[in-house]
Amino acid sequence: MRNIFLFIRRYFNFLLFLLLQVVSIYFIVHYSKYHQAMFGNSANKITGRVNNEYNKVEYYFRLKRTNDSLVKANENLYNKLRMDFDVPDTVSKTVIDTIRIDSLLQYRNYIYLNSKVVSNSITSQNNFIVLYGPNVRKFKPQMGVIDVNNSLMGTIMEVNDDYAVVMSMLHKDSRIDGKILKTGETGTVTWDGKTPNLLTLSGIPKSVKVAKGDTIITSGSSTVFPRGIMIGRVEAVYSEKSTSNYSISVRSATDFYNLQYAYTIINFQQEPVEKILEKVKKQQEEGNIKK
C-alpha cells in the first residue's frame, strides 16, 4: 500500500498529464454522441452571449453583402408569383373562395422559421453555426437549416433556451442525401475538411453523364429536408479507380463565408414518419430474436 502511495507521489505529474489527456480524448470521441451533456449546455450560454455581442459589430460591417443576398432572394420569390405567368386556359381563372382563407393550412407539410446567425466558423475541420432568435425555442435536433437564398446550410444538433447549434455542411460527420437534378441519381454529399465551399458527392455510378455546372439538390428521401433544396453545382468530376462510382467535386451554393440569417425547416411529417420507422425496426428485431 505504501509503495502505491509513493509511486503516485513520485509520478504525480505524469499521471495527471495522462489523466488530462484521456479526459480530452474522451471529450473528442464522445461529444458528438452525447452532446446534451451538462458541459455543452452551460458552455453554450456563456459563449452564446459573447458571440451575440460580437455579432452586433460584425453584422454592421456586413450589412451590404447581407442586403445584396436578401435582394437576390426577393427577386427569386417575385419570379415565382402567379401573376408572372400568363396561362391561356380557363383552369387557372382566379376564383375567390368563400371558405375560410386558411384552408390551406391543414395541408402544410413544411414551415420556414427565421433566425439570426450569431457565430459561424469555417477554419476548423468540424464547423458549427450558432442561431439565435425568438423562434429558436421551436427548433429541435434533426431539423434542416437553409440560408436566405434557399440553399442548404446544415442540420440542428442541439437546442437550449435561446441558442441552437447547427452542424454545418462543413463538418466531417455531415452526411446529406444529394441528387443530380438533370438525371435523378442520388448520392451522399460530404466534406473532406480542406477547402470551404467545396463538397464531395459520392455514390454516383459511372454510367451517368455528369457535366460541369450540373445542379445538385436534396433528394427528399430523408425527413430533414424537403426535395429540391439547392446544394451546389458540379465543379469537377473524378472517376474512382477501385469502384464503379464517380467522386464529384461540388461547389456549395451557400456562401459559408458570409452567413447572417438562416431559415429552419420544420417538417410536420417528421414525427409520424419516424414513429412508423421505429415500429418497423422494432418488429424486425423481435422477428430476428424469434428465429
Place this chain on the structure above:
Amino acid sequence: MSLLVKTIVRFILFILFQFYVLDKIQLHQMVTPYLYFLFILWLPFKMKRGWLMLMGFALGFALDSFRHHPGFHAAACVLIAYVRPFLVNLMIPQEGFETNYEAPSVKSMGGLLPYMIFAGTLCLLHNTWLFLLEAWQFGNVWYFVVKTLLSTAVSLVLIIITELIFVRKQKFKTNTI
C-alpha cells in the same frame, strides 16, 4: 497589477483574440494561425507543473467551448504545459536563472534565439498534436505534415510580433546584496 489579475486578464484576452480575430482570418486552407497558447509560455517559472497543466487544460477547454467541440485544444495545451518545464531546464543558460526572473521572455532566456527555440518547439508540439487529433478521420499524411509546418511558421511570426508590441517589463530579482 498582481500576478493573479494579470493572469486572468491575459487568459480572457488571448481567448477572445484567438476566436474573434485569428479564427476569422482566411490565409490559406493549409494555414491556421494560433497564438493563444502564448498564455502558457508566459506563466511564471515558479508555477508547479500540476498547476501548469490544469491552467493549460482550462485554456484549451475555453477555446473548445467557443468552437463547440471540446477536447482538441485542451489536449494540445496540456501537452505543451507538461513539456514546458523540461524545456526551461534545458534552455536556461546558467544556474539559478529562473530565480532571477519571473517568467520566460526574450531577456530571461538570454537572447532572441534561445527564446525562439523554446517557443518554436512548444508551438510545433501544440500544432502536431492538435492536427493529428483533428486529422484522425481524414488520414492524409502529407496534408497533415505541410499544414503543421506552415501553421507553426505563421504562429512564430505572430509570437515575434506580439513580443515586440507588448514588451513585458522583467524585474531582475536577486537575493545577493
